[in-house]
Structures are given as structure tokens and as C-alpha cells.
Amino acid sequence: MPDRSDLQPAWKPLQLSTELKRRKRPDVIADRIRELIVAQGLEPGDRIPQEWLLPETHEASRGTLREALKILEFQGLTLSKTGPGGGVFVSGVGADQAIRLLDNLFLFQPPSIADIYSIRKVLEPQLAESLAGKLSAEAFAKLQDTIRLYEEEPKTAEEEYRQRLAELDFHVELARHAQNALLGFNCIFLISLLRDMTVCREIYREPNPALRETGLHYQIILLRAIKSGDGKRAAQVMREHMEAAEIYMLERAEIPQRNPIKAIHRERGK
Amino acid sequence: MPDRSDLQPAWKPLQLSTELKRRKRPDVIADRIRELIVAQGLEPGDRIPQEWLLPETHEASRGTLREALKILEFQGLTLSKTGPGGGVFVSGVGADQAIRLLDNLFLFQPPSIADIYSIRKVLEPQLAESLAGKLSAEAFAKLQDTIRLYEEEPKTAEEEYRQRLAELDFHVELARHAQNALLGFNCIFLISLLRDMTVCREIYREPNPALRETGLHYQIILLRAIKSGDGKRAAQVMREHMEAAEIYMLERAEIPQRNPIKAIHRERGK
DNA sequence: AGATATTTGTTCGTATGTATT
DNA sequence: TAATACATACGAACAAATATC
Numbered sequence: 001m002p003d004r005s006d007l008q009p010a011w012k013p014l015q016l017s018t019e020l021k022r023r024k025r026p027d028v029i030a031d032r033i034r035e036l037i038v039a040q041g042l043e044p045g046d047r048i049p050q051e052w053l054l055p056e057t058h059e060a061s062r063g064t065l066r067e068a069l070k071i072l073e074f075q076g077l078t079l080s081k082t083g084p085g086g087g088v089f090v091s092g093v094g095a096d097q098a099i100r101l102l103d104n105l106f107l108f109q110p111p112s113i114a115d116i117y118s119i120r121k122v123l124e125p126q127l128a129e130s131l132a133g134k135l136s137a138e139a140f141a142k143l144q145d146t147i148r149l150y151e152e153e154p155k156t157a158e159e160e161y162r163q164r165l166a167e168l169d170f171h172v173e174l175a176r177h178a179q180n181a182l183l184g185f186n187c188i189f190l191i192s193l194l195r196d197m198t199v200c201r202e203i204y205r206e207p208n209p210a211l212r213e214t215g216l217h218y219q220i221i222l223l224r225a226i227k228s229g230d231g232k233r234a235a236q237v238m239r240e241h242m243e244a245a246e247i248y249m250l251e252r253a254e255i256p257q258r259n260p261i262k263a264i265h266r267e268r269g270k
Numbered sequence: 271m272p273d274r275s276d277l278q279p280a281w282k283p284l285q286l287s288t289e290l291k292r293r294k295r296p297d298v299i300a301d302r303i304r305e306l307i308v309a310q311g312l313e314p315g316d317r318i319p320q321e322w323l324l325p326e327t328h329e330a331s332r333g334t335l336r337e338a339l340k341i342l343e344f345q346g347l348t349l350s351k352t353g354p355g356g357g358v359f360v361s362g363v364g365a366d367q368a369i370r371l372l373d374n375l376f377l378f379q380p381p382s383i384a385d386i387y388s389i390r391k392v393l394e395p396q397l398a399e400s401l402a403g404k405l406s407a408e409a410f411a412k413l414q415d416t417i418r419l420y421e422e423e424p425k426t427a428e429e430e431y432r433q434r435l436a437e438l439d440f441h442v443e444l445a446r447h448a449q450n451a452l453l454g455f456n457c458i459f460l461i462s463l464l465r466d467m468t469v470c471r472e473i474y475r476e477p478n479p480a481l482r483e484t485g486l487h488y489q490i491i492l493l494r495a496i497k498s499g500d501g502k503r504a505a506q507v508m509r510e511h512m513e514a515a516e517i518y519m520l521e522r523a524e525i526p527q528r529n530p531i532k533a534i535h536r537e538r539g540k
Numbered sequence: 541a542g543a544t545a546t547t548t549g550t551t552c553g554t555a556t557g558t559a560t561t
Numbered sequence: 562t563a564a565t566a567c568a569t570a571c572g573a574a575c576a577a578a579t580a581t582c
Contacts, residue, residue: 024550044378061552066568074344077374082567083560093375101371104347105363108314111452119453122392182381182463183389186456193452294569331571336549352548353579 026067029058033072037090044092048078053088076101095176095185099192111193113200113253117246120190121239124171127178127187128222128238133229139177140227146170147219150212157205164204167215168195203252211248215241296337299328303342307360314362318348323358346371365446365455369462381463383470383523387516390460391509394441397448397457398492398508403499409447410497416440417489420482427475434474437485438465473522481518485511 036042036052053069055062069088072078076093080086135143147170150163168191175191178184194200218241225234306312306322323339325332339358342348346363350356405413417440420433438461445461448454464470488511495504 026550038377063553064551067551069567071344074341075371075374077377080567081560082558082565084565086560086566088567092378095375098372098375101345102368104345105365105368105455106451107308107347108362109451111450115450115452118396118450119393119456122396123389126388126392180381180385180388181376181379182385182460185375186389190452296569333572334570337570339548350548351579352546352577354546355580356547356578358548 025060025064026071029060029065029068030071032058033068034077037077042090044090046090048088048090050087095188098185099189102189106193110197113194113197113246113249116190116193117242117249120187121242121246123183123187123190124242125235125238127175127183128226129231129235130179130183131174131177132226132231132234134179135177135226139173140223143170143173143223146173147216147223150216153209154207154212157207160207161201161205163212165195167219170219199253200249203249206252208248211244214244218244295330295334296341299330299335299338300341302328303338304347307347312360314360316360318358318360320357365458368455369459372459376463380467383464383467383516383519386460386463387512387519390457391512391516393453393457393460394512395505395508397445397453398496399501399505400449400453401444401447402496402501402504404449405447405496409443410493413440413443413493416443417486417493421486423479424477424482427477430477431471431474433482435465437489440489469523470519473519476522478518481514484514488514 033048033052037048042048051057053065055065058065058068060068069078069080073080076097077091078088079091080088146166149166149169154160154163171191172188175184175187178187218237222234222237222241225237303318303322307318312318321327323335325335328335328338330338339348339350343350346367347361348358349361350358416436419436419439424430424433441461442458445454445457448457488507492504492507492511495501495507
């Protein structure tokens with residue numbers, strides 16, 4: 001063991017304003033850096049100046065500073081790149097990333113299917129309406145591709161399940177193109193809740209050709225309405241689609257429901 | 271139909287996720303512990319068995335284990351108490367806490383006032399309707415108390431501002447009592463966005479006796495409708511309230527808007 | 541009331557790993 | 562391959578909180 005008797009006192013408790021005295025140092029540093037980012041108008045992709053990240057700037061050790069950076073990265077505000085020319089960069093926060101932060105929110109008091117659909121019923125039509133006449137050709141192509149995944153009758157329960165997920169993906173894809181990012185985020189969040197509920201997982205495994213058929217039907221005329229720029233009609237179609245889906249889900253959910261959310265081991269990397 | 275193919279993606283679909291193949295040890299440990307919590311059916315308030323938290327259980331050092339715990343705590347899933355009989359406890363995640371996790375989401379592409387109100391206009395009435403006849407006496411008392419904060423005409427700009435915040439608190443208080451926790455969360459989230467937008471902060475500072483008056487008016491008849499159990503009327507009143515507020519905010523927001531979100535230095539502690 | 545034991549929290553320095561140029 | 566710059570993990574020491582005697 002090295003002799004540490006000549007070492008200076010581990011860290012001098014630097015003066016913090018009384019109000020902030022109780023706050024942990026990494027948190028304080030993280031906030032300082034975030035403040036700098038906003039104040040200096042840095043935007044996603046910009047590199048954070050090294051001076052801001054120097055240990056001596058904050059009178060803390062490398063480890064403590066690293067903690068601070070970890071907080072920012074966890075919040076999705078920064079990302080670090082290694083190697084020469086690397087460093088810490090400001091990063092936009094993706095919807096998917098943000099939703100993962102909410103994984104635990106409803107872990108112990110999960111919303112019911114009715115809860116989710118009561119909101120979807122009003123938001124999805126609004127989304128559809130707002131998209132009318134605004135989708136690019138590429139967006140349409142992507143949506144068509146998604147639909148194609150469940151055009152054919154499923155053979156196995158697994159396939160049934162995958163098709164249902166693809167149906168949800170259709171709605172996610174729509175939401176991605178929302179001008180109103182807040183609306184898009186909300187829709188995606190609701191869908192991700194549905195996806196993770198085991199009740200739904202079970203329901204999705206059951207075959208139901210009729211629903212698939214009508215779902216497909218709705219989505220095709222929905223796309224047509226959006227393409228033609230008929231917002232009111234798009235909203236109406238989506239509303240009917242949601243109502244039909246809700247009725248179906250509620251009927252099936254009569255089956256006993258167990259521990260409802262499985263947001264646990266979602267794959268982190270790509 | 272205009273060609274919108276060059277339209278900016280409303281937000282980054284998923285910003286170049288740097289492929290994190292190798293999962294970090296604290297993350298792995300955090301996931302293991304979370305899995306244990308769910309698998310063993312632990313609920314908020316339960317203490318996490320020490321064995322799960324021992325360094326040797328996970329073959330890691332104390333520091334690494336601490337990192338794992340920090341992740342869980344940051345996500346709001348656990349909280350720790352020091353001292354004998356202390357330890358790490360499972361904790362429910364509060365709405366406020368969850369919203370803080372989303373602080374950075376719209377930092378660089380903030381939603382507009384119109385974006386927020388287009389959603390509030392449909393969700394708040396639904397909330398009001400769902401509360402009809404369901405509020406306890408205590409809840410009413412608390413709401414009345416909040417209203418009292420802006421009954422009197424404000425004298426200064428500061429007071430004006432505080433009153434506006436209290437008006438928002440009124441809606442938060444309503445949302446807190448939602449049966450549909452998801453709906454409540456959504457409403458609170460929207461309000462917190464409003465609260466943090468500097469555009470709004472500026473607008474809120476401007477005196478507007480007429481709006482205050484009508485807002486007060488709406489909220490009083492809203493409470494009456496809720497108390498009497500008249501859901502339809504409550505929804506209608508809320509809808510009108512939202513529409514009036516939106517018109518006012520949009521008018522005022524014509525003023526140039528700058529760096530819009532100030533979610534930076536929010537107080538962390540109680 | 542006060543000392544003590546228990547349990548978690550904070551920070552440090554260092555050694556080693558990993559990705560990029 | 563070498564150099565660069567960040568990442569990960571460890572172990573040690575000390576601080577803070579709190580129940581119990």
C-alpha cells in the first residue's frame with residue numbers, strides 16, 4: 001500500500017452558495033455545464049469546449065467530473081466520442097431515448113387499456129389531420145412498406161404477433177412526421193406503452209383475421225385521405241380506427257391480467 | 271399540393287445511436303437488480319435485500335455497485351436511507367420526477383404555444399369530465415385555496431407572475447386527482463412546458479385583468495360543474511377556458527420569441 | 541442527552557481498457 | 562502501429578445521516 005500520509009487533504013470543501021450547499025457536487029457541475037451550453041447557444045453536434053470540462057475549472061477531480069458528464073449523457077444531452085478530435089458533444093434527445101426514461105413511471109400502477117385508448121382516441125385523429133397533404137413521397141413509401149408486412153394472412157402465432165407490432169409501427173411512423181413534435185412524442189409514448197404491456201402481448205398473439213382486415217382497410221383509406229389533403233376525413237377515419245381497436249382490445253382484455261409492464265430488458269444498443 | 275419532401279424531420283428520428291455493443295457493468299448490474307425487483311414482486315416501500323446489493327454478489331467493487339444504484343435512483347426506481355435500519359428501498363416514480371427526466375427533450379426544438387394548446391384543448395376537457403363527481407372534499411379545499419391566491423388584483427409585475435403560476439397550479443392540482451394517471455401525467459407535462467417557456471414567462475408578467483377575471487370565472491363554474499357531477503358541462507367549460515387562454519397566449523406571443531425553454535436551474539431538493 | 545454502531549454517500553488517485561486517427 | 566483522449570473499474574479514506582443504547 002502506498003504511503004498517503006503526505007497527501008494533501010482529500011478535497012477541500014469548496015465554498016458553495018448556501019442554497020446549494022446540500023446539492024451533490026457532480027449534480028452542481030452538471031447543471032453548470034448545462035447552463036453554459038444553453039447560455040452559449042450550443043446546439044446538437046457542437047463540441048463542448050475543453051475548458052468547460054477541465055477538472056480545475058470546477059475544482060474537482062477527474063472522477064467527479066466524469067460523474068457530472070455521465071449525468072448529462074444519461075439525460076441525453078451530451079454524447080462523448082473517443083479518440084483524437086473526440087470530446088464531448090451536445091446531442092439532441094431522441095423520442096425513443098426519452099421514452100425509455102419513463103419506463104419506470106407506470107411500473108407499479110400501470111394504466112389500463114381504456115386509459116391509453118381514451119387518449120389515443122383524441123390524439124391520433126388530431127395527428128392524422130395535421131398530416132394531411134404534408135407527407136413526403138418517401139414517408140408514404142415507408143408507410144406502404146410497413147403495411148406490406150401485414151398484408152398477408154399470418155401463419156403462426158409468432159407471425160401474428162409480429163404483424164401486430166408492425167401495425168403499431170405504422171402509427172409510430174405517422175407520428176414521426178408530425179409537425180407538432182409534442183403531439184408526435186405523445187402518440188409514440190402511448191404506443192410504446194401498448195407494446196410493452198403483457199396484456200397486449202397476449203392479446204396480440206391471438207389470431208383475429210377480421211381485425212387485421214379492417215385495420216388494413218382503415219389504414220389504406222387513411223393514407224388516401226392524407227395524400228389527398230383531406231384532413232377532416234383523415235381524422236374521421238383515424239377516429240373510427242381507434243374506436244374499433246379499443247373495442248377489440250377491451251373485449252379481449254377481459255381475460256385476467258397479470259403483471260402488466262415488461263419494460264425491463266429492452267435492448268439498449270442498436 | 272406543395273412539395274414538402276424537403277421538410278425537416280420534425281425531430282431526430284433517432285440520432286445516430288453510437289452502437290453500444292458492449293454494455294457497461296453498472297448498467298448490467300442495475301438491470302439485474304431491477305429484474306429482481308420485478309420478478310420478486312417488490313413494491314414501493316419494500317426494502318431491497320442486502321444480499322442483492324453486496325459487491326461480491328455481482329463481483330464488482332463498491333464503487334461500481336454504487337454506480338448501479340445511482341442509475342436506479344436517478345430513474346426514480348429506488349431511494350436510499352442511511353443509518354441503521356436504512357438501506358435501499360423501492361420507490362414509486364412521481365410525475366414531477368418523471369417530467370424532470372424530459373427536461374432536455376425539447377430543449378433545441380421547443381414546441382410552440384400553439385402546439386401545446388392544441389393538445390391541452392382536447393386533454394383538459396377530458397380530464398375535467400373524468401373528475402366530475404369524483405373529487406373529495408379535501409381536493410376541493412385545496413383547489414379553492416389555490417384560486418384564492420389570485421382572487422385579488424395583482425399590484426406588481428412579480429405578483430402578476432405569481433398569480434399566473436398559481437393558475438397553472440390549479441390545473442396541476444386537478445390533474446393530480448385524475449383516475450387515469452396517464453391522462454394526469456400528460457396534462458401536468460404540458461403545463462410544466464408552459465411554465466418553463468420564457469415566452470410564457472414574459473407573457474405572464476404582463477398585466478391582463480380581463481383574462482384573470484374570466485379565468486377566475488371559468489374555474490369557479492368549472493368547480494361547480496365538477497362538484498355537481500355534471501361531466502359534460504365540466505368538459506364544455508374547460509374547453510372554453512382553454513380556447514380563451516390559447517387565443518390570449520397566441521396574441522401575446524406575436525412578440526419576438528427567444529431561447530424558449532428555461533428548464534435549467536430548477537430546484538432539485540424538496 | 542450523548543456516544544456508538546450501522547449504513548449509505550462522496551471523492552480521490554491510479555491503473556487499465558477501448559475507440560479513433 | 563503509435564498516439565490521443567475518453568471510459569471503466571477499483572480500493573481507500575472520509576463524510577453524513579440516523580437508529581439504538
